[in-house]
Amino acid sequence: MKDSFGREINYLRISITDRCNLRCRYCMPEGIQQVHMHEILSYEEILEIAKAAASLGITKIKVTGGEPLVRLGCADLVKRLKEIPGIEQVTMTTNGILLKQNLPALKEAGIDAINVSLDTLKPEVFRMITGSDRLQEVKAGIETSVSGGIRTKVNTVLQTGVNDGEWKDLVRLSKDLPIDVRFIEMMPIGYGKKYPPVSNEDLKKQIEAEFGPIEEDHRVHGNGPAEYVRLSGFAGSIGFIGAIHGKFCSSCNRIRLTSMGKLKPCLCYGDTVDLRSILRDQNDHQEGLKQAIAEAITEKPQAHCFEQLNRITEEQEMIEIGG
Numbered sequence: 001m002k003d004s005f006g007r008e009i010n011y012l013r014i015s016i017t018d019r020c021n022l023r024c025r026y027c028m029p030e031g032i033q034q035v036h037m038h039e040i041l042s043y044e045e046i047l048e049i050a051k052a053a054a055s056l057g058i059t060k061i062k063v064t065g066g067e068p069l070v071r072l073g074c075a076d077l078v079k080r081l082k083e084i085p086g087i088e089q090v091t092m093t094t095n096g097i098l099l100k101q102n103l104p105a106l107k108e109a110g111i112d113a114i115n116v117s118l119d120t121l122k123p124e125v126f127r128m129i130t131g132s133d134r135l136q137e138v139k140a141g142i143e144t145s146v147s148g149g150i151r152t153k154v155n156t157v158l159q160t161g162v163n164d165g166e167w168k169d170l171v172r173l174s175k176d177l178p179i180d181v182r183f184i185e186m187m188p189i190g191y192g193k194k195y196p197p198v199s200n201e202d203l204k205k206q207i208e209a210e211f212g213p214i215e216e217d218h219r220v221h222g223n224g225p226a227e228y229v230r231l232s233g234f235a236g237s238i239g240f241i242g243a244i245h246g247k248f249c250s251s252c253n254r255i256r257l258t259s260m261g262k263l264k265p266c267l268c269y270g271d272t273v274d275l276r277s278i279l280r281d282q283n284d285h286q287e288g289l290k291q292a293i294a295e296a297i298t299e300k301p302q303a304h305c306f307e308q309l310n311r312i313t314e315e316q317e318m319i320e321i322g323g
């Protein structure tokens with residue numbers, strides 16, 4: 001279905017938990033206040049919502065978190081999402097810690113692609129950013145995903161004075177392996193407000209100066225907002241998610257579901273439509289859900305206002321929204 005600005009909305013991001021086994025400094029350094037499991041949508045409820053969304057034209061689903069792989073049964077959910085008529089792709093964004101052990105089940109479930117967040121290749125910087133010593137597990141997750149034949153991308157958020165000196169090594173990850181390395185500009189949501197974004201436009205120039213001419217890559221790499229370039233002799237591509245310096249809202253194609261059943265039309269604003277109450281209080285779930293999802297799509301704002309911090313109304317942390 002189209003929103004009121006003519007954008008086709010075909011991509012639903014589902015946060016299946018707001019718990020996480022890392023404590024990234026720009027996302028949730030203290031961990032979330034745990035809510036009772038009853039507050040969180042059950043897998044059955046998520047599937048009902050996905051079914052209603054598919055009937056309105058959603059064809060692509062991203063499973064995210066918190067950390068999606070800390071919730072038991074995640075691979076089975078992927079399998080059941082893929083069985084919904086109209087759903088063409090189910091992909092996942094993960095911190096990679098539990099990926100290696102979950103890969104067989106995810107493959108079996110038919111996962112279409114996996115994005116792994118990795119901001120640094122240095123154990124001491126990993127510890128500083130995430131509060132954890134589990135860098136090797138993340139790397140093993142990426143390697144297992146690639147060698148298992150899954151389309152794999154790496155998500156990196158650069159921070160000045162922390163990991164911005166590592167961009168060359170991170171770019172090189174895609175030299176020999178067919179993975180896309182994507183640089184995401186920090187967004188002023190939650191703790192992200194404390195850290196200014198490193199400009200992807202400047203980074204592109206630095207990459208070109210170091211690795212030679214970049215060529216735009218128009219092949220389809222996923223369903224998200226990244227722009228891709230190719231470097232001569234590289235197996236994978238480099239992607240840029242320039243939320244601040246390369247605003248992409250005019251081509252937005254998505255809505256987001258939080259783990260507590262709130263449907264968010266836009267990352268930047270706090271407005272939501274409550275789907276959980278429809279599931280728990282109404283009889284004809286599918287009809288109620290369809291109406292509510294259509295309402296959220298219709299009310300989708302034209303663009304974010306990250307350049308004017310006082311206009312941002314989202315008060316949740318990124319861990320609750322799912323990125």
Ligand SMILES: Nc1nc2c(ncn2[C@@H]2O[C@H](COP(=O)(O)OP(=O)(O)OP(=O)(O)O)[C@@H](O)[C@H]2O)c(=O)[nH]1
Pocket residue numbers: 062064091093113115153155184187221222223224225226241243252254267304322323
């Ligand atoms: N501003 C903005 N940022 C987004 C949006 N969608 C994704 N992002 C950012 O891009 C990051 C990476 O998203 P991913 O979960 O890896 O997935 P994706 O890039 O949307 O999708 P694929 O390319 O299909 O894998 C997110 O964590 C956000 O930081 C969006 O709608 N608006």
Ligand SMILES: C[S@@+](CC[C@H](N)C(=O)[O-])C[C@H]1O[C@@H](n2cnc3c(N)ncnc32)[C@H](O)[C@@H]1O
Pocket residue numbers: 020026027064065066067068093094095115116117155156157184185186187188189191192193318319321322323
């Ligand atoms: C919120 S996490 C959820 C999935 C999973 N735990 C992970 O880390 O991939 C999804 C993505 O959001 C990114 N992210 C978190 N806070 C951000 C912020 N303020 N600005 C930009 N990206 C952010 C993370 O780097 C990660 O790639």
Ligand code: SF4
Pocket residue numbers: 020021022023024027028065066067095117318319
């Ligand atoms: S970015 Fe992902 S891994 Fe890091 S704290 Fe947030 S949800 Fe957890």
Ligand code: SF4
Pocket residue numbers: 225248249252253254265266267268301302303304
């Ligand atoms: S900030 Fe809002 S409108 Fe812009 S791309 Fe993200 S969700 Fe879409």
